[in-house]
Amino acid sequence: MSTPADFEPMEKGFDLAQAIAEADRCLLCHDAPCSAGCPAETDPGRFIRKLRFKNITGAVRTIKHNNILGAACGVLCPTARLCEEKCSAIFKSQECPEGADRPIAIGKIQRFLVEYAWHQGIQVLEKGAPRPQKVAVVGSGPAGLSCAAELAKEGFGVTVFEARPEPGGVLRYGVVSYRCSQDFLNRELDDVRALGVEFKCNHPVNGQRDAEKLLAEGYSAVFLAPGLWQAASLKKQRPAIKGLWSSVDFLAALRDGRFAEMRDAVAGRTVAVIGGGSVAMDCIGAAARLDAADVYLVYRRSYAQMPAEPDERIEAQEAGVHFLLLNQPVDYVTDGGRISGLKLVRTRLGEADASGRRRPEAVEGSEWVLPADLVIEAIGNQAPDDSPAWYPRVKVNDRRLIEVDPDTGRTSVEGIFAGGDIVRGPALVVQAVQDGKVAARAIKDYLTQ
Ligand SMILES: Cc1cc2nc3c(=O)[nH]c(=O)nc-3n(C[C@H](O)[C@H](O)[C@H](O)COP(=O)(O)OP(=O)(O)OC[C@H]3O[C@@H](n4cnc5c(N)ncnc54)[C@H](O)[C@@H]3O)c2cc1C
Ligand code: SF4
Structure with a gap:
């Protein structure tokens, strides 16, 4: 049975030896392509080089001066398509376009350095001389x-x-x-x-x-x-149906400390999460950890088109989430004011739309109902x-x-x-x-x- 204690812990970060060993794999490229891959100019080329030469304070200074949320970014950035994607250690070539080795774990090194500074009391930022404005x-x-x-x-x-x-x-x-x-x-x-x-x-x-x-x-x-912060809904206005949640309300309730209440609502039940992005992934991961009997991810396009990161999708499958792809939710099914299912229509992919992805088209006469006790809508915020x-x-x-x-x-x-x-x-x-x-x-x- 889940408890707040086993819901809460974050995966452990690198320790000093792991961080140094990883930095030692860095090729010290002159042009630091990884730095060009960071949208916030956090400059991994520079902070990894400093760590390599055992200048930890300097490395932390580079991170925190460039990115005040260096630790959070180290954990949350989809590095595989940002800094790490550009890492030369992957050894991409014509013969091996996927790369012959793995990139330096930049996000993990970044998180380690900031956490190390917290534990060691290393201060690298200063207030500027006061200005009147x-x-x-x-x-x-x-x-x-x-x-x-x-x-x-x-x-x-x-x-x-x-x-x-x-x-x-x-x-x-x-x-x-x-x-x-x-x-x-x-x-x-x-x-x-x-x-x-x-x-x-x-x-x-x-x-x-x-x-x-x-x-x-x-x-x-x-x-x-x-x-x-306004969650989109299948309907113009989300109807007040028991068991129908927006992703915003579901995730915020967990962060507000209403863990026991949420566990009572979810444990042993069938949960359907609508959406294919990272927010939907957070919802299905949380529902699985809250001991839902079955968790379904309902997405109207195909696996390859899901906006969620590849590692998030794999993690969800490993957690036993059922992926219901090429299914478009069209309505809620209720029983006495409570959700009892989700009405779906099967889709097939047509021509590409404005997003460049193939458009899902409803297959006529293919409506069916997925029985569900809870439905969470994670179809975007506005x-x-x-x-x-x-x-x-x-x-x-x-x-x-x-x-x-x-x-x-x-x-x-x-x-x-x-x-x-x-x-x-x-x-x-x-x-x-x-x-x-x-x-x-x-x-x-x-x-x-
Ligand atoms: C569930 C979820 C998971 C995500 N996971 C990732 C991830 O793993 N990696 C990643 O890079 N990105 C992720 N994102 C996206 C990322 O979190 C956002 O892009 C980012 O937080 C946007 O930052 P922001 O400062 O613009 O807005 P927000 O983070 O939304 O902060 C806006 C703040 O303004 C406050 N506010 C709103 N209206 C008012 C008002 N009128 N007056 C005063 N305050 C107000 C809100 O309460 C909030 O605190 C995720 C998003 C969600 C929803
Ligand atoms: S982990 Fe994020 S912040 Fe750090 S270098 Fe990579 S993209 Fe930039």
Whole structure:
């Protein structure tokens, strides 16, 4: 039987000997292609070289100066398609396009170095000399934290406004705890707090023009990073059916410490998770750990088209999850106000759509019902319907995503910048970190020129 204790632990990271042995495999390429593969300029070529020469403080300094969420990224980045994909140690060639060896485990080395610094009390970041201007950051996810830390290093006063009780965004209320635990996240947040960043939690900035009013309230610039927290549903409005969850509510309940309640709801039951991305993978992994009798992943395209990372898909299969591919959910089946099944229609793949993937087409007359006690919808998150009202002069597109200059994060309103998922749509932690850095540089230029 699962307990919170065996739900919680993260996989153990490298120890010193493992990290050094792995760094010793590095070919010390002159042009460090791995560094070019990192969206946040964390510069693995440089920090691995420093570790290789036993300069641990220098290695940690490289990471933390470039990426305030170095530990979280070390754990969560899909490295196989970022830095590690570019690693020369793979020895890719014409005869062997898949590569003849494995890449250096960059993410694991990165996580080790940051954790080692925490344990050894190595401090590598300093507050900048104080400047008179204050900046407001809306949202404490990776984009907000990164922007806040960069500005604090430059000496600006930074206040982060967060709607939820604790900071961290998806890292706190989304990603499952066995991938990024509360303690791990809190330790990384301490590095942000040590720079003097002030957090105002339980403080949503979501009234009419509230985000724009911050400029009139004494903040010289505003960085908008509220992410995407409105979960999409099969229906225009998710009906109130017992046993029907959004991925946002399901994962946040686990992170809110409602483990026993969630276990009671899931254990011994049949759970169907709709979706094919990383969020769906977190939901099926959590449901399996909560002792569901059967977990089904329902996805309307094929295995090869799933957006989830290959290792996540393999892990799910190893956990015994049933993959129901080429099946499109069309309706819920209920019994006395409770979910009792999911109505599906089989699909076949047609021509490629705008995403470049072959479009799933319903097979006429193939409807069937998958019996299920719980259904979790993990089919994407979007900006809340009312979010444009928080910043009515800021230009948004038809998906309510904020439009910015990609080189600066500037919005259509002077003094207001934005980044992270609210600009890109659902993306990655490391990309949100980079957006925060880019905007912080532009905010500094804006306030000092
Ligand atoms: C379940 C899940 C698993 C994921 N797994 C991975 C992974 O393994 N690897 C990876 O790279 N990426 C992963 N991602 C994507 C990644 O987490 C996001 O791209 C990233 O968190 C975006 O950062 P952000 O700062 O833009 O927004 P968020 O992390 O969403 O943070 C936004 C913050 O703003 C707050 N907020 C919202 N509205 C307001 C308001 N009006 N006023 C004040 N505060 C507000 C929210 O409460 C939240 O704390 C995952 C996403 C999800 C949902
Ligand atoms: S931040 Fe992520 S992508 Fe960048 S070097 Fe580190 S693990 Fe690789």
